[in-house]
Amino acid sequence: MQTINFLKPNRDNIKNYSIIGSVLILISLIDVISNSFLKTNLTSFLPGSLTTLFPLILGLIGLNMMRIDYSGNKKLDLLNKNINTNNFNALLTLLIIFSIIKALPPSLSWMILDANISGDSKDACTGTGACWTYIKVWFRRFMYGMYPNEFHWRINTAFILVIALGFVGYFMKENLKKYLALYYVIIYPVIAYLVIYYLISGGSFGLQWVETGAWGGLSLTFIVSFFCLIFCFPLGMIFALGRRSNLPAIKYISICYIEFWRGVPLITVLFMSSVMFPMFLPEDFFMDKLVRVIIAITLFEAAYCAEVIRGGLQSLPRGQYDAAKSLGMGYWKMHIFVILPQALKLVIPGIANTFLALVKDTPLIFVVGLAELAGMLALAKTNPKWLGFAMEGYIFASIIFWIICYAMSKYSYNLEAKYKTER
């Protein structure tokens, strides 16, 4: 006699169970979708809380019915293996799917369907959705800060030039490649500084002077992180070598330096650069706030860089040192030609992560009054003509930063994968 066992589906009755199960899941999905998209409650005849739990219970029963081991059906097996291994997993699966369906309509309508982008004043925003007009009107401010509108081409040209110069290494001739490190460590920073100074600051070659107080927006984020990035690397290398040195004075100076900067929050370092550092400068010597901030962040990040590079130095086998020494190489020769090329290759992913942290830290300069993107948002938010659009502003900034940081982290991940296989 054949008994029907509802709780234990197996291969023999796979057809019935999979059909019943998928119908049940379909009903539960239709219920949720109609609930969230069409705002109609199909199960209003059920009492109270059962209405909300109805699709969940139905879906659970359906998934339970479809859970057949070695069913012979490839798609069903794949489904079971990935989202439906047991009741708990099935429950979580349903919860995730349902919450995505529930969250989709309100966020879609806020961001796109009910949103406004036309017009150029607050009055254009009439809908209940987001007001992208705000972003559109303030876009140039968010990108370039208070930099005069007619000079924005100067910032763009400077960035293009600096990026182009950065790619020089790719196109260098073979016989010049040995000077690559020299180029990137010494020549490139100087050229980049000159380009940014003469183009963005101006003051000569017929370009009007624009004080750094007017710089801002995303371009300031780029400028600050770019300079900190190129300066903190060589500095970090020096302190990493110093910490590995067997000369006690140098070693302890390096340790003190690294541990000091790693032990304090960046915000106090920025406070130091803005309120305390001017006290330590000679009387008639004035240093621009932006320069002070860049110095502070560079010193701060160099300590983190040093620790990453030290990790690379430590992971090299002793044999490399011994071999170099046995060839009669001195300290500098050994490090420049044998140790550093290998160690730096090892730490590229770590360095990329440090740079990522650096980019994420730059909005902090807002605290000392430099108006980069977060600062411009705070400014725009309090503008009496544009009150009440904080949400749009922060979502916009988050998206921009997310894209930059996500791209960087993916790139560093790829680098990691690349250098892992080569060794």
Add this chain to the structure above:
Amino acid sequence: MNNIIKKFIPQILAILVVVLIFGFLTMNAQTNMDNRGIDFGFGFLSQESSFDVQFSLIEYSGSDSYARAFLVGLLNTLLVSLISIIFCTILGVIIGVARLSSNYLIKNSAAWYVEFFRNIPLLLQIFFWYYAALRALPLPEKANAWFGVTYMTVKGYYIPAMVWENLNVFLYCGLAAIISIIVLRNYANNLRDTKGKQIPVLLYSIALLIVLPLLSFLFGGVSLEFELPQLKKLSKISYIYEGGISLPPELIALVLALSLYTSTFVAECVRAGIEGVSKGQKEAAASVGLTPNQVLKLVIMPQALRIIIPPTTNQYLNLTKNSSLAAAIAYPDLVLVFAGTALMQTGKAIEIVSITMLTYLTISLTIAAIMNWYNKKIEIKEK
């Protein structure tokens, strides 16, 4: 001779450079301070601060000293760090385990959670919660009760306050329970090692934890009452909740942002730790006859924790340092109260910034020292 020169000249040069830099800076500071008529000293710490702090764990008013203001700031920093550490650990462990789930949807949603929150600067997240999300909350008079007694409003989160009588008796009972659990565990371990008997320690411990504090309620004269927040009319249009504890929105925004942001890093640590235990360990443990629970408790977890704990502590340290971003949304933490308001009032830039930095440095170095000690202790001793 040649060797000695090689060894000493770089060191002397390095020391000379450091001394010269410091000497140059202090000399400048000296002349600058002389010119401006500022004198160096920490005497201001005992002076009256005459500013108010809107949220404080200890009694504080404008007539208290700057030293007390410093303490208020430090306690606020520690409070927000502690709450965030608890939340980020819970979230981080859940997300980290979810990333290893066999369920495709769970695994990927956990991965996207990590990618999402990790790649947005913390400051923007704090701003988002404070200026955008929490500002959308209802006004006090329109707020609905959460769990019946707590109110989430635009002015903060109001929760019932506990009013204890004879709190110390209750605490002693709790302490007694913990001590007896430790004794019981030692006894059980001893019994297991010598006689091979096992007793259900967990069950007894839970019973002890419940029964002893309960006894204190029955016989120790301990009583607990809840003071519920009550809506009160201030003026025609302005309402406020009175009674209970109010958590300011700054604290909530900060805790939300810090724990969501740091939980992604904790999740990565947890994942790396669990993945770091080799499969062979699990199989070997199962093949000597341990039950799945025992495998997890006796073999996997001890090894995974060894990998997880050091980087996670590092993240807690980062969280504590990041909590200084509180200054950006005016939560009265150490940086805002001391390096902000107190600095503005006294103008003692050098002293105040150095005290602030040294405080953070002390916290960091203490935790780092404890971590080093712990690492040494749990390090695998190879023969």
